[in-house]
Amino acid sequence: MPVEFRCTGCSKLLRTPDESAGKKAKCPQCGEIVDVPTQSQSVVDAAPTKFQQEVAETNPFGHVASSPSVALSNPYESPPISAPQVKQQHLPVLEHRQISFDETLRMCWEVTQNQLGPIALCGLLYLAIAVGTNMATGFIAPIGQAMKEPAVQISGQIVQQVAGFFVNTYLQLGLLIFGLNLVRTGTARVSDMFQVGPYYLRGLGLFLLMTVIYYGVMLVCMIPAFGTILTERPEIIIPAFVVFGLLGFTCGMYAILRMVLAGAFLVDRNTGIRESLRLSDQYMAGNKLATFLLSFVTGIVGMLVVLVTCCIGSVVVAPFMLGVLFPTIYLLATGQPTYKSQLHV
Incomplete structure (x- = not known):
């Protein structure tokens, strides 16, 4: 099963074979070197609670109601004050070397x-x-x-x-x-x-x-x-x-x-x-x-x-x-x- 993950440089969805897990891959779009995770980065919805099941059974619109455990994203929402002003990327560790x-x-x-x-x-x-x-x-x-x-x-x-x-x-x-x-x-x-x-x-x-x-x-x-x-x-x-x-x-x-x-x-x-x-x-x-x-x-x-x-x-x-x-x-x-x-x- 291929491993899916996002590029840390341009957020492009990348897909690599499962044998490349734990290695490094180069993004074809921006050239960023990214660590391949051991498993795909996906959001798994939590199992519905007993209260949610009861609401879904008694509420005529329960079958279309979204789970409160999943946060809805608002494209018009202002970023929080603590949001970084500079895009953070995964940077390699520094190692002092003598240049030639x-x-x-x-x-x-x-x-x-x-x-x-x-x-x-x-x-x-x-x-x-x-x-x-x-x-x-x-x-x-x-x-x-x-x-x-x-x-x-x-x-x-x-x-x-x-x-x-x-x-x-x-x-x-x-x-x-x-x-x-x-x-x-x-x-x-x-x-x-x-x-x-x-x-x-x-x-x-x-x-x-x-x-x-x-x-x-x-x-x-x-x-x-x-x-x-x-x-x-x-x-x-x-x-x-x-x-x-x-x-x-x-x-x-x-x-x-x-x-x-x-x-x-x-x-x-x-x-x-x-x-x-x-x-x-x-x-x-x-x-x-x-x-x-x-x-x-x-x-x-x-x-x-x-x-x-x-x-x-x-x-x-x-x-x-x-x-x-x-x-x-x-x-x-x-x-x-x-x-x-x-x-x-």
Whole structure:
């Protein structure tokens, strides 16, 4: 007798042979990996009680009355207050692993080759929205400059930066969601890029905190360089700013490498800001150097692609980091299944 159960990702009714009970199956519709139950998931009506039998015998409409033990579903009923705002899925257990430079780069290349169309479309949307926001908010500063009003010019620059931060946060979270589904299942839906709603406010707080930490670390490292200004000796000031500037950049990059997976944890595990940062620091242990080399190499190659293609390649390079590279690093570092590991399921 086949086993019937619902997919935890899209609620599609699945049917497998009884010998597959207790194993894993892949949903043909959404690609979700689901545990096959030992028996079909069905609702069995409870046996009628003595009171129900008496009512059915004396009530002329008893034969059509529904059993009070079965709850009637109302399609117009409002959800309870305790209903979760984010769809909960069965997620695999996390297992800390050390990523390989070659394996990660090879997987990123295969994903990009197989799903170049959706990735390029996401990149086109990303660039169009980001550039459109910048143009829509960038007219204030030139007006202030033409009016010779520093206050208007500064206000325009602030508005442009704030609007850019809000929009870029949404786009970056969207690319992470898109990329996680892409690397997990091997298929991509551009609509995933716009499923940011439940995570947006926490994403704003997370990215703002990460920015503050990065620049805060850099400023702390630069304090000795600022101190040399008091000497009024250029032969000391300039080398000091160069040396401590490099030190600040290095320390800032180290801080970013510890936090780089926080956004992926937030959208994948629905964690809070603090928990996302803690998990990122935990699973980046032993993976910082490989992540830095991957980011550096792909960044250099990406710049060359943009230059050679006269900026046309930006539609692929722009979403590659957040939409392919970092989701791949996240899934491999946390020991979660990818599309390659599920091919044999």
